[in-house]
Amino acid sequence: MNLTLFVWRQGGPSSKGAFEKHELQDVSADSSFLEMLDMLNERLVSQGKAPFAFEHDCREGICGSCSMSINGRPHGPKKLTTACQLHMRTFKDGDTVYIEPFRANGFPVVKDLVVDRSAFDRIQQAGGYVSVNTGAAPEANSIAIEKDFSDEAFDAAACIGCGACVAACPNGSAMLFTAAKVAHLGLLPQGQPERASRVISMVKKMDEEMFGGCTNHGECQEACPKGISIKYITRLNRDFISAHFHKAASIRGKMRAQ
Ligand code: FES
DSSP, X not given: OOEEEEEEEOSSTTSOOEEEEEEEOOOOTTSBHHHHHHHHHHHHHHTTOOOOOOOOSOSSSSSOOOOOEETTEETOSSTTOOGGGOBGGGSOTTOEEEEEOOOOTTSOEEETTEEOOHHHHHHXXXXXXXXXXXXXXXOTTSSOOOHHHHHHHHXXXXXXXXXXXXXXXXTOBOHHHHHHHHHHHHTSGGGSTTHHHHHHHHHHHHHXXXXXXXXXXXXXXXXXXXXXXXXXXXXXXXXXXXXXXXXXHHHHHHHHHO
């Protein structure tokens, strides 16, 4: 198939970017979207021009690094599909395709289609862990976990941290990502000791990283390639309120004891 591509070209975080037009011929319908970009880059390199920078790693929908918007939608037109898992058969011969980086305050552009998503790492580092003693692996069945809870925790853990939720949200909010990470541990027995401090720290970090607030648009859930539900945002809000009650009660208790 033949395509007209408009690809975002931006030299660095402070340079002004713009779409660059390219005509690409003989793209196989069986190739993946990233293979199509490889093809474009090979052609540019053979002409002595700079290739477009874009991120990828697994190309299997696991790592979350292939973050880009295709025709205005994070990861493109196919639901529950990352850009690397999108195939060119989704498009028609003669189509025009716009490819640009994720747009959000919390994700500054590094170069072309690459954005800096390290804010997600810092949110995770603020509380997305459990403190346990290291040593021999414990017996897997020593802590019984109800099936409903383990299933729900697993669904939340499916988040690959790609940032599509942020790019899709008109407020650039990272609530779905943070909620998934908070719920993943908060639903399991191992996550209970730090449940209150986790939600407070992660929400605080999310705000510091310049992500917007959630106003229930629901675009995040539509764009999520892993189908993470906004019910986890409800859970996050509940945990956040109850963590503050616990904190206030514990301060009052300490004051009475003095
Ligand atoms: S490259 Fe890993 S999810 Fe797309």
